[in-house]
Amino acid sequence: MAWVLRGLRDGVVTTRYPRQPDDYGDGFKASVSVIAGSGDMLEGDAGRATGVAEKLAGLCPTGAIRLESGLRVDRGACILCGNCVKARPDLFAFDSSPEVATIGRQSLVVPSEDDDSLGLVRAELAKRVRTLRRSIHVRHVDAGSDGGEEWEVAALTNPIYDVQRLGIFFTASPRHADVLLVTGVGTAGMAGPLRRTFEAMPDPKVVIAAGTDATSGGIVHPTYASGDGVGSIVPVDVWVPGSPPSPFSLLHGICVGIGLLAGAESAK
Numbered sequence: 001m002a003w004v005l006r007g008l009r010d011g012v013v014t015t016r017y018p019r020q021p022d023d024y025g026d027g028f029k030a031s032v033s034v035i036a037g038s039g040d041m042l043e044g045d046a047g048r049a050t051g052v053a054e055k056l057a058g059l060c061p062t063g064a065i066r067l068e069s070g071l072r073v074d075r076g077a078c079i080l081c082g083n084c085v086k087a088r089p090d091l092f093a094f095d096s097s098p099e100v101a102t103i104g105r106q107s108l109v110v111p112s113e114d115d116d117s118l119g120l121v122r123a124e125l126a127k128r129v130r131t132l133r134r135s136i137h138v139r140h141v142d143a144g145s146d147g148g149e150e151w152e153v154a155a156l157t158n159p160i161y162d163v164q165r166l167g168i169f170f171t172a173s174p175r176h177a178d179v180l181l182v183t184g185v186g187t188a189g190m191a192g193p194l195r196r197t198f199e200a201m202p203d204p205k206v207v208i209a210a211g212t213d214a215t216s217g218g219i220v221h222p223t224y225a226s227g228d229g230v231g232s233i234v235p236v237d238v239w240v241p242g243s244p245p246s247p248f249s250l251l252h253g254i255c256v257g258i259g260l261l262a263g264a265e266s267a268k
């Protein structure tokens with residue numbers, strides 16, 4: 001009886017994303033941005049910029065902050081620790097929009113530069129996945145994760161996110177899978193199983209690197225047992241930064257991968 005009353009009180013809790021964004025989708029720290037104009041200011045004085053670059057680089061435990069053609073942050077290497085935002089709120093800020101997935105790895109470096117080759121990559125992916133509609137099966141592989149991404153992946157099937165309403169289902173078999181969702185740094189021990197999973201999937205197929213660890217190897221990269229992410233093991237189509245990415249960011253990545261949404265290539 002308590003469950004019935006609770007259901008009547010709360011109504012429908014399931015998100016309508018991507019048809020309609022939810023306010024609470026912006027409640028997660030999804031990425032770090034460079035405050036507009038601040039990089040230009042540093043670039044103006046080469047001597048000063050060099051000293052500042054060293055100090056800024058020292059703030060970041062993963063080398064995500066760069067001063068090359070202006071101040072930039074590689075979201076694919078950012079673990080959202082907040083050091084830079086705390087130390088230099090005049091230069092960096094958290095961005096809460098969950099739509100951070102991109103098709104090109106280079107697009108995760110913001111402010112991003114125009115890249116003509118991206119259009120071709122996007123067109124090739126769109127052509128490849130145009131037959132993937134209505135019933136999408138996702139094979140999730142943990143390739144050396146710390147477990148953070150797995151909590152968020154598991155949340156996709158709960159009543160809030162309910163990916164089944166979009167015709168998206170998780171499958172245990174690569175033979176039935178259209179999408180390979182990879183989490184973790186891509187350890188040496190998982191390279192073979194990950195490659196075999198990819199090869200066992202029928203065409204057309206899409207590969208999504210989910211999380212900063214999968215994108216760049218995370219805070220530990222490189223080690224004797226891992227490299228710079230899973231892109232060197234399987235051909236990644238969509239990159240989802242975040243440590244871990246929220247369920248909305250994962251859902252955005254899947255929707256970008258199957259052509260339901262455009263990627264965040266215009267991130268500035």
Ligand code: SF4
Nearest residue numbers: 060078079081082084
């Ligand atoms: S939030 Fe942390 S990891 Fe990300 S760019 Fe800033 S210092 Fe680097």
